[in-house]
Amino acid sequence: MITLRNVTLRRGAKVVLEGANVVLNPGEKAGLVGRNGAGKSSLFSLMAGRLHADAGDFEMPPTWRLGEVAQAMPETEQPATDFVLDGDLPLVEAREALAAAEASNDGHAIGEAHVKLEEAGAFDARSRAQALLLGLGFNLQQLDAPVNSFSGGWRMRLQLARALMCPADLLLLDEPTNHLDLDALVWLEGWLQRFKGTLLVISHDREFLDAITGVTLHLEDAQLTRYGGNYTAFESMRAERLSQQASAYERQQDKIAQLQRFIDRFKAKATKAKQAQSRVKALDRMEKLAPVLTASDFSFQFREPVSLPNPMLSLRELHCGYPGEHGPITIVRNVNRTVLAGQRIGILGANGQGKSTLVKTIARELAPVAGTLTEGKGLSIGYFAQQEMDLLHAEDTPLSHMIRLAKVVSPQAREQELRDFLGQFRFGGEMAAQAVGTLSGGEKARLVLASLVWQRPNLLLLDEPTNHLDLTTREALSMALNEFEGTVMLVSHDRALLREVCDEFWLVSRGGVEPFDGDLDDYQRWLLEQAKEAAKALKDAAAAKVAAETAAAGESPVNRKEERKAAAAQRQKLNEQAKPIKSELKKVETRLAKASEERDAALASLGAADLSPQQRADVGRRLKALEEEIEELEMKWLELGEQLEQLAG
Structure with a gap:
């Protein structure tokens, strides 16, 4: 169990946590949400032991093993698999123990080391x-x-794999989806759903949080609040809580005004002085409620394009790729597509298939390898690169960046006009003069968005625009894109943004680009089918390799036939023994799924504004009963699974 008891945490002069009281139970999966800069990463550092509380107590079982993604980019010639294996700390310790035992020729220690290796799954x-x-x-x-x-983004994936390799009791993940494409993100969701330890994840991906978390910790204004439920349930419960707080504050203000009117009216009258004095004391004793002051929502709009050419783009037999040492390297071939005014196109495909290459070619960052790319008259492209610094300069300031841009796009712009414009994107005051290289990832992304708005494009090419954006800014981007009159071409692993913005999809796969006939749910099912086919291909290749080795060893076909018969008989026997276990396992899984649905429904019902205290208490008792039943069912499921594994063994 993780416990924060009256914890206060400071970073320099800033208080990031004040009087925090939160408990996380073993096995819970929690999302840590809050605006950029609220102090989420500082809370992670507290749990990892890099920071210590300035006041209060933080407790975590001393035997718990911690897993987290290292932020430093690895610089090593070590093979990728070996690098990931080194993240399995029990395995590393067991190997070191065996090496030490063999060096000292200690037979007993060698035996113990081999036992540790087996326990570590060597x-x-x-x-x-x-x-x-x-x-x-x-x-x-x-x-x-x-x-x-590997490039920087792929090295961060290696760090993520290394963290997942560690059999952790507590896993801390800070924006794990930033460098993933959609298929890797779906895989990670499945892996984390099966993870048995305690999980705390920082993410601004709504669907990712909904898929894996059952608890939400909200950090705002140095206050940490626990909500039971995933992100969608949290939004509902927090809205109700803010509404109740606002009502209580208004009632108290009315009461204060009433007391103050009595005091002002009668404090000078001798006959009423005593009562007036009692009202003063009542006013002093009253615990003042704070008004509901939430940070103002961020919003912006893309300016109306000067023109809307139609078609905007015509791609004919287009080949896209990169210049190489011995000639161009083609990634995508024979693209035949037309982009019309007003289209909303989502570009899907696994990493390395050529999504960014296609977008860079359209954005004029890369020259076509072959074929033709015809632009409509008056085409104006607004390009958001996956790496924001490709479009920015570290030594610039937001103001100097906009001044240089305005010389090209709008020569009449005055400095004050640019300052006012930057203020709309939260670059007010001193921030407008801060070096771009010192800005956070979210701030750089907002500066790129500001640049796009200023340019008044009629075609937006957005390559992973939500990396580093918090949920509020993502929602603002979604609204702005839906109101944009031009055309949008979007590459993103944020499924909420893709669902809200795009009405058609292109699939970049196997060196080509084709329309994808379906929605994102269909695409996820397609990904699973592709993964199954890949797994089958690997299995077939392994079987072929074994067959070839057997043939090379000169093993008799007759012996193999007899072995297959014996193996078939053994499988039949095992199947008969496993039938009742599988039947019971199916019943447990059915009830577990139903109980989980009932729990989710109960959690969602807590957000209803019209629940009475009695009804809320009844729901709470029902939730507790469901949690206990789910825990029992999960234990039963594990027992039955172990029985099946023993039979298979």
């Missing part, structure tokens, strides 16, 4: 590490490539 550790890498988007050829050969 015999399948390499395959587990490679499964993590494949799930996060690496291909077979990259499994043993040197870490230094």
